[in-house]
Amino acid sequence: MNIPQLQIQTTPAKLVVHTEKAIQEIEQPRAVMQQSQPAAILEISTTRPRLSIDTTAVREDIDMKSVFKRTQEHAQLGRQAALEGIGRRASEGQQLLRIENGGNVIADLAKQNGTPPPASLGIRFVANRTKIQMSIAPGTTNINVTPQKPTLDVQTNKPIHTYIPGKVSGTMEQYSSIQIDWKG
Structure with missing residues (x-):
């Protein structure tokens, strides 16, 4: 017996996709910074020391x-x-x-x-050094330092951002098809 046959033949669709990538560029310029440190103020005041030496008694001993x-x-x-x-x-x-x-x-x-x-023989002894009278008034030194604060000026820059979006396009290279055949 001869049975009729149904034949189906399909062709798939072919789609070609073209893409262009997106371009993104980011640049961060450096910050501009200005810094200065003023010198500290230094003040120094002194009083001189005083040394007083009285050699009158010793000079008298050596006949001066x-x-x-x-x-x-x-x-x-x-x-x-x-x-x-x-x-x-x-x-x-x-x-x-x-x-x-x-x-x-x-x-x-x-x-x-x-x-x-x-x-007399004229022999004389050198004067006694303990007869020297000395007085010392010490000096003073005063140091005053006034520090100065630093100055800091910072200018930040915004980032430079460029963006080109990507593109996607598609073309149909082959359309789908269906063929049905009856054989009988």
Whole structure:
């Protein structure tokens, strides 16, 4: 027996898709920054130290005396020598008054006055340093620092953004079809 047959033949559709990618560009410019730091204010004030040294006593010990001191000493030595001379003359006068008691008073007085005492050797010792009088007034130093704040100026820049959207297009390369055949 012969059975009729149905034949179906299909052709699929072919779609071609064309795409253009989107383009996106982002650029971030750097921020502009200006910074400055003023110098700190520095103030320094000082008072000088004072050193006072009195060497009068030491200078007198090594015979480097002031004019006033030397004049005073010479006046005192002159007065003392005058008093000693007056005393010596009075003593010699007393001895001459008693010439009748015997002895050789004039020869003894001549011998005493004619023979000077032996001179000193002239050895002197250097002055004692402990006689130096010193006084010290210390100085002072005051330091005052005033810091200055820094200045900071920042200018930010917005990003630069460009965007080109993509495109999608499609074309039909082959349409779908159906063919039905009856065979019988």
